[in-house]
Amino acid sequence: DAKTTQPPSMDCAEGRAANLPCNHSTISGNEYVYWYRQIHSQGPQYIIHGLKNNETNEMASLIITEDRKSSTLILPHATLRDTAVYYCIGPEIGTASKLTFGTGTRLQVTL
């Protein structure tokens, strides 16, 4: 699995875009980048994933740099309900993958 590095915490004002960075400098060519979030002590929730191209779904957008060494999860209009811990992980698709989570980024959305 790719080793990922995320800032421990971030703040964002409600209604503004939240941009959460992740470094994955050791990622290999066939490793996807996955993002999850965990609200309080609930089970983590899948948000989005990508390989090379930028991706967008109803929850967020994922921007992956051309060299694939880093990515940014964008919540375009953060709400208080987006307050959570966000995890970036890099499992290898199609192989026996140990899906390991780091400590993530704690995003606090404020009024």
Added chain:
Amino acid sequence: DADVTQTPRNRITKTGKRIMLECSQTKGHDRMYWYRQDPGLGLRLIYYSFDVKDINKGEISDGYSVSRQAQAKFSLSLESAIPNQTALYFCATSDSGDHTGELFFGEGSRLTVL
């Protein structure tokens, strides 16, 4: 009903007792996982299974065992519980195709060992 169901949701037990946490899923996924989360920390993988006859150790398997009784069921056992196994435990499932990194988690089982 939840796609991934964990039982019990909360359990308090004493040191030395045998504990089983159960997980069942209705998603039809081949892959199942058990994770442990300690306060302020991320999730650590205990065991994972890619099908009924497949069991693999994760990062922190010591003191734990698992059983994959059927495709839909994956149980985690603590043969002799100790206080530092007090944690929040999550079961998860994933497909075996191109989206193996898309995990679906249960609501968690909070275990306290006194």
